[in-house]
Amino acid sequence: MKKKYRKLPRNTDYSAYRHPRWWPTWLGIGVMWLVAQLPIRFQWWLGKVVGLLVWKLAKSRRHITEVNIRLCFPELNEQQQAALVRNAFIANGIGLMELGIAWFRDPAKLTGMTRIHGIEHFEKALEAGKGVLLLGGHYSTLDLGGSLVTEYIEADVMQRDHNNPLMNAVMTRARGRRYGTVLGARDLRGLFRSLKKNRAVWYATDQDYGRKDIVFAPFFGIPAGTITATSRIAERSGCKVVPFSHFRRDDKPGYDIYFHPALENFPSGDDLDDATRINAVIEQEIRKAPDQYLWMHRRFKTRPDREDPGFYGRKRKE
Template identity: 35%
Template sequence: MLTRLSTHLAIGFLKFLAILPYGLVARFGDGLGWLLYQIPSRRKRVVHINLRLCFPQWDAARRNEVAGQHFRHVIRSYVERSVQWFGSAAKLEKLVQIESEIDLLDPDMPPTLLLGAHFVGIEAGSIFINYALQRQCGALYQPISNPLLDKVAIEARGRFGSHMASRADSARIVLRWLRDRKPVMLGADMDYGKRNSMFVSFFGVPACTLTATGRLARTGNAQVVPFIGEVLPGYKGYRLKVFKPWENYPSGDDYADARRMNEWLEAEIPHIPEQYYWVHKRFKTRPEGEKGFY
């Protein structure tokens, strides 16, 4: 647990890194990730369990290769919060390539839920899609247990006009935002427990999956537009990939809508498996009577 002094020091260090060249910061984070992967840890174990569950066809060498790359990406993503939170808009513009299948500047954009997938570049993608839209957006976030760090994160994530709301207080706020034609960013591909969730297959394993996206889209008469923040090779920055709205979604069937999201992830993750957020205990919540994996 970070003390107040150590939190201030950590934030100060991130602000210092933000003024350095991005390539230097990215290489530092990559090297730190490589070093930490050499040390046994709970999170390293979680990564290996998740990869073994989702890709049982991989041999140990392939799994270890992807796990090592992923650990480097994760630690690097924490270090790169420096640029994402404190770097200038001009610096971010140079670092983020946009590939969008929709017109982000469309003044007549219908009510829209922007569904961010938890790849390691989600922070950069979420901040920059808000900037690229050039309008006020809403965004849901999971509070950080450290109050000072939470305050800094909220300010950084909302600095281009995004209005932040805690996930716990979200439903009414999101519907109000949608009525006001304010695009809303949210993530739904993590295990938040059984509330508002059901067990849906994810790479063949039952995963506790939120049903909120489909229900919010149905109630708010909104389209769902998924996006991915991808880290580019060669320390070149990021690619923000914005996809077309899902057709025939929501369907009115919570299970089918949750499965739609997981199917989409199953199609996208194999393109860059090392960048999906395997350090998260995606299968932490289990069906009644089933033994845990972690």
């Protein structure tokens, strides 16, 4: 089915999706909308149930998560690692529920339960007049955290298209209501235009994108393929790179958003050094709430040597 989707044009006009082939997707979107209207405590409970079901049934994703946790947290014993794997599925299940809030409700209603830390760092970076690259990560609060951020700052976003064009249309339109501009993952011209206007752009580098234009920098002590584009963007535009993150609070419904000081002397002229600094910053944020990261992704898929055995037990496609 994914191959069929990829042959279709990306179109955000809902009238293009009236054919019966889209009805199952529309049904799923309708369910998301209905769930998004429920009280947030109930959504968290429902997300926990969904997360546990996926943990039980999605053996492939559970295996990837187990491998990542074992590699990144060797200091934990087997029981602690297993608990972290389980909790990661719960956190991402809740994140799935929050996706509906981000897409179909007004996040402004959640500002009363949101705490902002270090926004002065962002404001100082913006004063330089060259734009700000918001260095984010794939936390379980991905969409909701991004939506909440726009309640406090103006920002654009770079996104990777959803394989399902209708879901991509809903996602793009929803994000378009929150962000100033929704840029495609490869729209570097659009990115530089935003930075030239002294805009902030949400940008994430913490996934494995293959072997092209990368260096192998440590991430939790493991050499991880890390793109060098961040250095190129900062070098060409003169923008400031400001790390930021967002997490769900455990004690009661609520969220914390963190802005950190812009990276100094960045880029340094050494791609490996820059990538190491970026990975260290993201690792530091993940350790605040280790279960709230997208561990289901094969972060260490690309290995330094093509002949190195893969961590996940399957042949790698590079």
